[in-house]
Amino acid sequence: MISDTLNTAGAIAKGMATTLKELFQPTITEDYPFEPPNFEGRFRGVHVLQRDANGLEKCVACFLCAAACPSNCIYIEATENTGDNRVSAGDRYAKVYNIDYNRCIFCGYCVEACPTDAITHGHDFEIASYETGTLVYRKEQLLAKEPQGAPAK
Amino acid sequence: MTEAETVYRPHPEDHTFLDSNEIVINMGPQHPSTHGVLRVVLRLDGEKIIGSECVIGYLHRGVEKIAENRTYVQFNPYVDRMDYAAAVSNSLGYCEAIEKIMSVVAPPRAQYVRVILTELNRIASHLLWLGTHALDIGALTPLFYCFREREEILKIFENYCGARLTTHSFRIGGLQYETYDGFEKQVNVFCDDFLHKVDEYETLLTGNRIWLQRTKGIGVISAEDCIQYGVTGPVLRGSGVKWDIRKAMPYCCYPDFEFDIPTGQNGDTFDRYIVRMEEMRQAVRIIKQAVAKIPDGPIMAKIPKVIKPPVGEIYHSIEAPKGELGYLVVSDNSTQPYRVRVRPPSFVNLSALDIMIRGHLVADVVAVIGTIDIVLGEVDR
Ligand code: SF4
């Protein structure tokens, strides 16, 4: 009986000592949302459609990403580039490029499939919304910013 | 039979005193300690359980049916969503099954990286189990410590493949991503640190009187019952059966490593706890060996661009953190599987819940659900 009590007290003391020790360890939690969270380099977030050095869109509307996508969430409409309306470096460009984030599972297949490295994963992740309609992202929302000093079109 | 009859089917051998005060209560599907959307219909005599029935399907997404409408490659990310606490294991099982049916072998480097990540995932899954299981029983502290170490593992995953939970880290034929700079170092640092951390969890729990009283002799299942019900994983080993697919039917490059299979004797909640704690230590042992001799070379085998396995069917199983995870794949030589059937460990282990909780109190149901370590995403699929 007495040894039982002593054992219990000993076990509690040992547990408490562990807790006390941890009290003096450095903090490891992040202060999100007051501070931006830390992401590792390969983090797969909301996609970014890249531009090349001249500010032209890299996407040539080849539909490979849409074909690779397991959840069929990429919708593309292709149009020919013309002399006075040159949007991409190739023959065609994506007039409409939608990604439906209701369905996207961030698997990365589209990024792997793209022959021109046009579509990449960014680090944005705050896309929660009360309205599913706003989760269909258009090309304008996905495109990277035009580089500074790009030649005027 | 109507649904009500199936659920409240009386068990002829159980009678309450004068059949007067039998109560039927619902535990779940919205209950914090059923670890998801599991509904357990309990038949009680006072607080004593005289029968139970699990009602599942609240998380059913038809994963197996989805497989029939996707190509082999496209289905790969979906398997991560079954046991989301151990996505890497799911992926390993699926990729190896398809490789087996195509008669392809992943290159050695890919296999080593696979083992490292899978074992890390085993630790992560056990940590999640330990934290929540202890929390259910009333020990709040281990949760924070477990999640702290789990975070380290998830950082390695994020660094390696860009996602923390539904990692989608393996591809049919090998790996998509080469390891990043400092991968070996980060894994080694984690392993060295982690062994002390396991001791720390044990300090908090193993000798604790409340922990012992809540776990010793609770949810006892005999080895024969385990085998009859097809229970695998730590639950089976807790009952004293030395069965681990990594040793019994080796896959990947597990024969290259030395490790022990911990077993218990009594088949109670406490023994299963000890088995899982020891499994984490053994996982560290495997990881350290793998990191030490990780070979150079390609990470992807030569596989055709369009995967069309020959006609046939194959069953491949691996030792997931929760037990035997098997895939039966039937191919009709098209780009999409004819049928994919998953043998999920959680689902099979859950079938033994009834015999484990009979005669115990309501509070013990929580302990037993925790100790079986189910993930409802895998039970319902
Ligand atoms: S990340 Fe996957 S699901 Fe999302 S758009 Fe790309 S291929 Fe489709």
Ligand code: SF4
């Ligand atoms: S993003 Fe890439 S893969 Fe998709 S249509 Fe454009 S160029 Fe092709």
